Amino acid sequence: MKVLITGAGGQLGQELVRTAPADAAVTALGSADCDVGDPDSVARAIARHRPDVIINAAGYTAVDKAESEPAVAHRVNALGPAHLAAAAGGARLLHVSTDFVFDGQQGRPWRTDDFTDPLSAYGRSKLAGEAPVLALGNAGAVLRTSWVYSKFGGNFVKTMLRLMSSRPEVRVVSDQVGAPTWARGLAEALWCVAARQDVHGLHHWRDAGAASWYDFAVAIAEEASALQMLKQPVSVLPIGTLDYPTPARRPAYSLLDCTATWQQLQHSPPHWRVQLRSMLLELKEDHG
Numbered sequence: 142m143k144v145l146i147t148g149a150g151g152q153l154g155q156e157l158v159r160t161a162p163a164d165a166a167v168t169a170l171g172s173a174d175c176d177v178g179d180p181d182s183v184a185r186a187i188a189r190h191r192p193d194v195i196i197n198a199a200g201y202t203a204v205d206k207a208e209s210e211p212a213v214a215h216r217v218n219a220l221g222p223a224h225l226a227a228a229a230g231g232a233r234l235l236h237v238s239t240d241f242v243f244d245g246q247q248g249r250p251w252r253t254d255d256f257t258d259p260l261s262a263y264g265r266s267k268l269a270g271e272a273p274v275l276a277l278g279n280a281g282a283v284l285r286t287s288w289v290y291s292k293f294g295g296n297f298v299k300t301m302l303r304l305m306s307s308r309p310e311v312r313v314v315s316d317q318v319g320a321p322t323w324a325r326g327l328a329e330a331l332w333c334v335a336a337r338q339d340v341h342g343l344h345h346w347r348d349a350g351a352a353s354w355y356d357f358a359v360a361i362a363e364e365a366s367a368l369q370m371l372k373q374p375v376s377v378l379p380i381g382t383l384d385y386p387t388p389a390r391r392p393a394y395s396l397l398d399c400t401a402t403w404q405q406l407q408h409s410p411p412h413w414r415v416q417l418r419s420m421l422l423e424l425k426e427d428h429g
């Protein structure tokens with residue numbers, strides 16, 4: 142299986158590279174080698190490497206910044222998958238989308254057939270990027286996921302660790318609920334999909350369990366303290382979304398219902414807190 146990974150320098154891209162199965166011949170391209178927003182760059186990369194499977198890990202992920210530069214987000218998140226789909230030439234295209242396609246105004250986890258109504262420019266750009274992949278029929282698969290973190294790059298866990306190391310207390314939003322997802326587990330799920338010709342269409346993937354950002358921050362403080370990654374105790378205080386205004390609106394409840402995908406793949410993730418512990422342990426080991 143020849144696999145082309147785009148956006149290989151990001152959180153997911155790096156986890157895809159390190160979890161690649163032995164039978165996958167992987168070409169991993171960063172934005173400098175394949176700019177998904179440029180149709181010629183995409184066509185050149187695909188013509189050169191002739192993959193059986195393309196995994197698009199490229200994304201514009203600056204949710205707040207996207208409000209002031211929606212065209213840049215659209216170029217990567219909407220046009221990127223469209224260019225990849227147009228050039229795929231028979232290769233399967235696996236793509237990643239987001240829980241932010243939903244408005245969050247529902248009291249149960251979101252299924253793939255629930256209505257979408259993104260609240261942000263980022264969410265709209267991601268929703269627009271799903272269609273060209275799904276239009277490939279049996280050759281296209283979209284995995285929506287949520288709250289991705291890893292030891293690579295910037296993310297909520299690393300931001301919290303930094304703040305918790307330098308402040309006696311941190312205040313975190315408690316009225317937005319979803320699920321953290323370790324990029325490692327998401328990468329493994331994508332490799333499962335890559336190995337299964339019968340998996341296509343729209344899917345949801347996240348770690349097991351549910352949390353508010355506040356719950357997530359409390360767990361980060363507890364797990365990091367247990368691993369002696371925090372030198373002093375820190376208080377985590379719950380605040381409301383209204384107390385922490387951001388340029389982008391975010392869904393209040395965006396927990397993805399993954400039942401169908403977990404069943405079809407016969408593969409389901411551990412609880413998010415178990416994943417968090419594993420990631421923190423690796424982060425600690427990396428830093429000696």
Ligand SMILES: NC(=O)c1ccc[n+]([C@@H]2O[C@H](COP(=O)([O-])OP(=O)(O)OC[C@H]3O[C@@H](n4cnc5c(N)ncnc54)[C@H](OP(=O)(O)O)[C@@H]3O)[C@@H](O)[C@H]2O)c1
Pocket residue numbers: 147148149150151152153154171172173175176177178198199200201202217237238239240267286287288289290294
């Ligand atoms: N992070 C989350 O919380 C989250 C939640 C739900 C869904 N997702 C989705 O999951 C996917 C992976 O996210 P992530 O967290 O791994 O993101 P990330 O760490 O921000 O990485 C994104 C990667 O995309 C690359 N990229 C940006 N513009 C590109 C372009 N024009 N052409 C090629 N590559 C480009 C970036 O490269 P440069 O640094 O060189 O620009 C970066 O390496 C994305 O589709 C994202 O929308 C993420």
